[in-house]
Amino acid sequence: MRMKNIVMIMMGAMGLVGCGSSIKLTIPETFRQQATMQHVNGARGNRMSFSNFTTSKIKRGIHVVYPGWGRGFILENLLWNQIGIQKSETVRKEKAKFRYAITDGKNMVEVYAHENEVTKKHEYEIVNEKNPFPGLDILQQYKYVFSAFIRVDTAQESRHWELLMTNIYDREAENDKNPFTYIRKEDNGLATNGIDTIYIKALSIQKTESPDGKIRRLPVKLLSGYELSTPGGVIAIIDMINRNIWFYNELDPAEKLNVSAIATAIFARKVRNAQW
Numbered sequence: 052m053r054m055k056n057i058v059m060i061m062m063g064a065m066g067l068v069g070c071g072s073s074i075k076l077t078i079p080e081t082f083r084q085q086a087t088m089q090h091v092n093g094a095r096g097n098r099m100s101f102s103n104f105t106t107s108k109i110k111r112g113i114h115v116v117y118p119g120w121g122r123g124f125i126l127e128n129l130l131w132n133q134i135g136i137q138k139s140e141t142v143r144k145e146k147a148k149f150r151y152a153i154t155d156g157k158n159m160v161e162v163y164a165h166e167n168e169v170t171k172k173h174e175y176e177i178v179n180e181k182n183p184f185p186g187l188d189i190l191q192q193y194k195y196v197f198s199a200f201i202r203v204d205t206a207q208e209s210r211h212w213e214l215l216m217t218n219i220y221d222r223e224a225e226n227d228k229n230p231f232t233y234i235r236k237e238d239n240g241l242a243t244n245g246i247d248t249i250y251i252k253a254l255s256i257q258k259t260e261s262p263d264g265k266i267r268r269l270p271v272k273l274l275s276g277y278e279l280s281t282p283g284g285v286i287a288i289i290d291m292i293n294r295n296i297w298f299y300n301e302l303d304p305a306e307k308l309n310v311s312a313i314a315t316a317i318f319a320r321k322v323r324n325a326q327w
Contacts (some may be wrong), residue, residue, distance in 0.1 A: 089102045090294065132178070160308060167198050197215070199314075200213055
């Protein structure tokens with residue numbers, strides 16, 4: 052069975068579990084007591100709002116996908132074909148970009164963002180029609196890069212911010228022998244203005260509660276959100292499932308605006324958020 056079919060089955064099973072379960076991100080009680088939750092209206096659309104924050108219409112560039120073939124394996128296939136197998140390589144590229152502004156009613160920042168994703172696989176096709184298994188896809192390389200430039204307006208004393216999040220896999224570099232390795236949706240990164248740094252860590256869940264109150268285990272880990280922190284501790288949590296942002300209560304207005312820009316940029320992604 053192809054690896055992509057295996058993953059689809061796993062994700063389908065996860066979806067079935069989710070339909071009859073309460074899948075949610077657990078917010079640590081210590082942070083919950085020191086934070087305020089804001090639900091983000093329009094988190095999957097082209098305009099967002101929450102509390103006193105609003106975004107302009109999100110202007111998007113062309114979202115393009117480039118599926119295609121990679122290098123050939125002419126000499127290798129001379130051997131593979133003798134046992135009824137054909138080897139090939141596929142490379143899929145996807146990219147998107149968008150921009151918008153967000154304001155707290157007094158100050159405004161502008162966000163300019165880009166997403167790039169590249170997936171390379173080796174495909175082993177069974178050329179013997181009597182064989183019930185169509186073949187196998189083996190992931191070779193995966194690279195996801197999300198970057199954003201956050202520009203503050205002239206009315207603020209704050210500095211511009213740059214955001215970078217990545218998720219990179221290379222089978223050869225990692226010496227991975229597992230043919231069933233799949234892409235984990237766990238991109239991490241940071242945002243910095245050259246002086247201050249905010250670290251961004253992916254949060255995942257693998258357990259959910261069914262209607263009868265029983266705790267069930269999902270087939271794979273599900274990306275549920277992101278934790279934003281500084282050397283002083285957690286300052287925000289982005290809940291991707293319920294589309295909420297939890298803000299640490301001690302953030303000043305400028306810090307809260309910057310965190311809001313980061314959070315809305317993460318919500319606005321198209322390539323990464325296609326699973327939601």
